[in-house]
Amino acid sequence: MFIRPDNWNQMSPLERRKARLDAWQNAPVPFINPQAEANYKERIERLRKIYDMEPHDRPIADPFMGANEYIVRRKGINGKDMVYNHEKLREPLLEFHNEFQPDTSAMPLPYPGKVMDMLDYKSYIWGGQKLPDNLTIQAVEGEYMTGDEYKEFAADPTNFWMKKYLPRVMPTLAPLAMLTEFPRVSENVDIIDLMVPFGLPPFQAMLKTLMEAGDELMKMLAIVGQTGAMIAGAGFPGMGFNIVKTPFDYLGDTVRGTKGILTDMYRRPNDLLAACEAYVPVLINAVISASDRNGAPCALYVLHKGADGFMSQAQFEKFYWSTWKQVMLALYEEGITSYLFIEGSYNNRLENLAQMPEKSLVCHFDKTDMRRVKEVLSDKFIIAGNVPASLMTAGTVDEVRAYCADLVELFEGSSYIMTHGCYFENTTDEKLRAFIDSVKK
Amino acid sequence: MSKELIDAIVDMREEDAVKITAQLLDGGTDPLVVLDACREAMGVIGMRFETGESFISELILAGEILSQISAIVKPRIQKGGAEKKIGKVILGTVQGDIHDIAKDIVGFMLDVNGFEVTNLGVDVPPAKFVEAVKSSGAKIVGLSGFLTLAFDPMKDTVAAIKAAGLNEVKIMIGGGQIDENIRQYTGADAYGKDAMAAVALAKSWS
Ligand code: B12
Numbered sequence: 001m002f003i004r005p006d007n008w009n010q011m012s013p014l015e016r017r018k019a020r021l022d023a024w025q026n027a028p029v030p031f032i033n034p035q036a037e038a039n040y041k042e043r044i045e046r047l048r049k050i051y052d053m054e055p056h057d058r059p060i061a062d063p064f065m066g067a068n069e070y071i072v073r074r075k076g077i078n079g080k081d082m083v084y085n086h087e088k089l090r091e092p093l094l095e096f097h098n099e100f101q102p103d104t105s106a107m108p109l110p111y112p113g114k115v116m117d118m119l120d121y122k123s124y125i126w127g128g129q130k131l132p133d134n135l136t137i138q139a140v141e142g143e144y145m146t147g148d149e150y151k152e153f154a155a156d157p158t159n160f161w162m163k164k165y166l167p168r169v170m171p172t173l174a175p176l177a178m179l180t181e182f183p184r185v186s187e188n189v190d191i192i193d194l195m196v197p198f199g200l201p202p203f204q205a206m207l208k209t210l211m212e213a214g215d216e217l218m219k220m221l222a223i224v225g226q227t228g229a230m231i232a233g234a235g236f237p238g239m240g241f242n243i244v245k246t247p248f249d250y251l252g253d254t255v256r257g258t259k260g261i262l263t264d265m266y267r268r269p270n271d272l273l274a275a276c277e278a279y280v281p282v283l284i285n286a287v288i289s290a291s292d293r294n295g296a297p298c299a300l301y302v303l304h305k306g307a308d309g310f311m312s313q314a315q316f317e318k319f320y321w322s323t324w325k326q327v328m329l330a331l332y333e334e335g336i337t338s339y340l341f342i343e344g345s346y347n348n349r350l351e352n353l354a355q356m357p358e359k360s361l362v363c364h365f366d367k368t369d370m371r372r373v374k375e376v377l378s379d380k381f382i383i384a385g386n387v388p389a390s391l392m393t394a395g396t397v398d399e400v401r402a403y404c405a406d407l408v409e410l411f412e413g414s415s416y417i418m419t420h421g422c423y424f425e426n427t428t429d430e431k432l433r434a435f436i437d438s439v440k441k
Numbered sequence: 442m443s444k445e446l447i448d449a450i451v452d453m454r455e456e457d458a459v460k461i462t463a464q465l466l467d468g469g470t471d472p473l474v475v476l477d478a479c480r481e482a483m484g485v486i487g488m489r490f491e492t493g494e495s496f497i498s499e500l501i502l503a504g505e506i507l508s509q510i511s512a513i514v515k516p517r518i519q520k521g522g523a524e525k526k527i528g529k530v531i532l533g534t535v536q537g538d539i540h541d542i543a544k545d546i547v548g549f550m551l552d553v554n555g556f557e558v559t560n561l562g563v564d565v566p567p568a569k570f571v572e573a574v575k576s577s578g579a580k581i582v583g584l585s586g587f588l589t590l591a592f593d594p595m596k597d598t599v600a601a602i603k604a605a606g607l608n609e610v611k612i613m614i615g616g617g618q619i620d621e622n623i624r625q626y627t628g629a630d631a632y633g634k635d636a637m638a639a640v641a642l643a644k645s646w647s
Contacts, residue, residue: 135590140539258542262498263505266453311498344617389589389618394626422618424589 002295014359016335020297021051024240027295030233039235043103047237050382050415051297051337053359059408059416059439060103062239062384063432065341065364066392066420068108069136070427071096079127079136083113086223093227097236102436105236110224111137118213119170123254144168145255147264150271153255154278165255172210175203241300241339242290246324247279249304258305265311265319276323284330291336298339298362299331307344321352332360340364343422350376366421374410384417389424392431400431404438443470443478450482453499455506462510472517479510480553487553490546491637500546526557528647529579531570533561534616535586536594543616543636544585550636551583556643567594567601574607581643582610584629587617595619596627603628611646613639 002023005011011019025048031037049056063071072082075092082089093107113126123144126137144165145153153160159181167174178197185194197203232238245253251272252261264272287299305311306320328338338361340353345367353363358380365373365385373383387403388395395403407418418439446465449458465475486503489495530551534544541563548558559573570582582602584595599612614624615633624632633639 135537138539259501263502265498266455266502309497311496315496315498388620388622390592390620390622393589393592394622399622422589426589 002292004292011335013333013335013357016333017297017337017359018335020291020295020335021048024295024297030229031235032230032233036233036235040232040237043235044237047104047239050417051359051362053382053415056415058441059411059418061404061418061436061439062104062106063100063102063436064104064106064239064419066387066389066423067427067432067435068106069423069425070432071106072108073425074429078134079131080113080133081127082108082136083111083116083126084128086110086220086227090223090227090230094230094234097231097234100433100436102236103439105228105231105238107224107227107231108136110220112217112220114216114220115213118209118216119172122169122171139253141253141257142169143255143257143260145251147256147260147268147271150264150268150275154271154274157275157278157282172206175200175206178203239298239339240296241298242287242294242296244283244287244299244301244327246301246303246306246320247276247283247327248306248320248324249302250279250283251275252305261305262310265315269319272319276319280323280326280330283327287327287331287336288334291334297335298337300339300341302341303343306349307342307346308348309344313348316349317352321349325352325356328356328360332357337362342366342368345369347372353377354380356381362417364417364419370407370410374414378411378414378416382415382417383411384419386421387418387435389420389422392420392424392427392435395431397428397430397434400434401438404435408439443474446475446478447482447485450479450503450506451485453502453506455502455509458506459509459513462513466513466517472514475510475514476518479507483507483549483553487550490550497542497546500549501542504545504549525555527555528581528643529557529559529577530581530583530643531559531561531573531577531579532583533565533570533573533585534563535584535591535598536564536566538586538588538591538594539563540585540587540616543587544583547583547585547615547633547636547639550640551643554640554644556581556640556647567598570598571601571605571607574602574610575605580610581646582612583639583643584612584614585616586614586619589618591616591619592623592626595623595629599628611642613642615639 002020005019025044029040031040046056047060050060072089072092075095077089077092089108097105111126113128117129123142124137124139125131127133127135131138163177163179167177175197180193184190252258256264306316331338340361341364343366346365347369350372353361354376362382362384363377368386370386377383391400391403404418446458446461449461462475466472483503486495486499490500532544532548534541548560551558559577559579561569561573574582584598586595595614602610602612612629613631613633614627614629619632621632631642633642
């Protein structure tokens with residue numbers, strides 16, 4: 001939990017950022033021994049200097065984004081285990097950190113398999129459910145909001161999400177649609193409308209299922225939380241994220257689909273823009289309260305449909321960037337750093353990113369030209385990327401070593417985090433070690 | 442009028458394009474002339490894509506405009522005007538992968554450049570590629586894939602085509618994480634970085 005200092009209102013954005021990073025850096029960790037504690041402090045200090053863009057001894061290599069699956073798969077863990085058997089991941093994860101001594105901690109995302117089953121979740125399929133056991137989890141696009149519903153969404157995003165989107169994508173939650181409009185609960189008799197659903201069998205059945213699902217979730221979180229604490233306790237700091245997306249990607253990924261949203265730019269531009277605008281305050285609130293709750297100093301954006309080629313530069317600026325920028329600037333004001341995981345290539349968008357204030361961004365690239373990144377962005381922001389998944393999968397150890405060495409050389413003097421361009425399932429221990437050790441002197 | 446239709450499509454004025462099509466047909470224009478206009482418009486859009494002036498958003502919308510127009514035009518065509526094609530290409534996204542946007546763009550560009558494209562869709566198993574090559578007699582196969590999990594199905598598909606004795610068939614691969622490393626890994630004949638590369642490869646093999 002992050003507690004604001006008393007003089008928060010007088011603090012500048014960078015002072016607030018410092019306060020959040022201080023709290024994250026000094027959060028209590030149950031160290032297993034003094035050596036682990038010393039290692040943790042050295043690692044987090046280096047990462048902190050990188051976040052602060054201050055001189056430091058060397059870049060770090062972060063295996064999380066690329067290798068988070070491989071590090072358990074190498075010990076025979078499969079996709080189904082990652083979704084359902086979280087306790088099975090603990091040993092392999094501790095072993096990996098011990099053996100490879102990475103600069104940061106890494107683990108697969110905590111997919112709540114049993115809970116997803118209980119909610120009858122539609123927008124993904126996963127191992128042990130509809131995918132074979134060796135696969136983890138995959139998105140399936142659907143149209144969960146019709147083009148005609150944009151206006152309804154923009155008028156009240158929360159209400160739309162609760163009563164239309166959630167019931168469609170998680171049929172267990174269908175009874176939510178029975179709820180009244182909350183802001184009209186005012187007079188004593190309005191309590192009747194507020195409470196009626198709670199007395200009806202379908203709603204009560206839903207509540208019962210949700211309580212059971214909640215119990216399952218708590219069990220899983222206890223296991224995953226314990227594993228995380230053990231990894232930290234063994235000397236490995238995490239990067240500190242809350243996941244978020246841009247307004248355009250929330251609409252595109254979640255309710256309209258890739259083809260749907262890209263054609264909406266022509267068919268209903270004003271509705272689309274109004275919906276993106278409506279998202280802005282919702283996201284700002286959501287990220288600030290998550291960061292306050294769990295103390296993470298960064299918001300991690302997974303960026304999809306604004307990449308080069310998806311839309312023209314004019315469309316990018318109008319539909320994608322304008323509302324996204326508002327969110328990032330508001331978070332910056334609150335001292336929260338935006339970590340951008342930029343999928344695909346962003347060669348045409350670097351100048352847009354360059355408009356953001358100094359230290360407001362960590363830019364993690366996949367296919368973007370890293371030489372231009374160095375030129376255009378590395379004075380202002382922390383840079384991460386971009387060892388290819390293809391190299392980790394099908395390249396040789398020497399090729400991995402050479403690619404990493406090039407990056408280290410290129411970003412000499414910058415604040416740089418060695419990462420992969422995207423994740424992969426298969427590599428070898430030797431290649432992963434070459435990656436992790438590439439930054440060590 | 443044909444010119445107006447071409448402009449409407451190229452400028453992404455969807456409703457106008459459909460309206461003009463109806464007006465043309467009602468005014469007695471030969472349906473084949475309408476289709477020619479569409480082809481010309483798609484050629485312009487394809488050219489702009491090549492030079493980086495057109496984007497996925499436009500190609501998708503153009504595809505949708507085109508299918509609305511063909512729905513109006515097709516029933517009025519007596520006999521299919523057989524245009525001459527340079528060659529046949531079998532195209533699909535490999536097994537386990539459902540990313541189809543890039544594959545459809547590759548199909549679109551091959552089509553406007555004069556190839557007859559059989560699009561097998563997504564999550565296509567190796568046997569289905571083999572079957573399609575055999576039944577069509579195509580000499581070119583394009584495999585698309587975006588997942589690292591697609592590397593092995595690509596390799597299996599290349600192997601299945603070779604195992605079926607279709608040794609004269611040329612295979613190109615492409616998609617997000619695919620590069621020269623993966624070409625070697627899969628044993629494909631070539632890797633194409635974008636849809637223009639797909640066209641160049643197909644032309645060099647025809
Ligand atoms: C859109 C998208 C989706 C959409 C797909 C919608 C659709 N109908 O296609 C949805 C949401 C469904 C999706 C799902 C998933 N996705 Co996805 N997706 C993307 C995204 C954002 C864009 C891909 C795209 O369409 N690009 C547009 C095309 C046009 O770009 P392009 O590459 O420049 O295209 C050219 C070339 O590739 C070439 N080309 C393509 N095919 C061919 C073929 C030949 C023969 C030739 C010569 C050339 C060629 O020509 C094209 C045109 O010029 C990428 C990230 C990214 N930006 O790359 C992730 C990405 C590909 N997805 C990824 C993942 C992991 C998934 C999921 C597993 C996600 C999940 N955890 O749920 C599922 C998998 C589903 C499945 N079984 O396939 C990862 C893959 C990582 C990996 N190691 O495998 C990526 C890289 C994201 C990431 N960084 O993690 N995804």
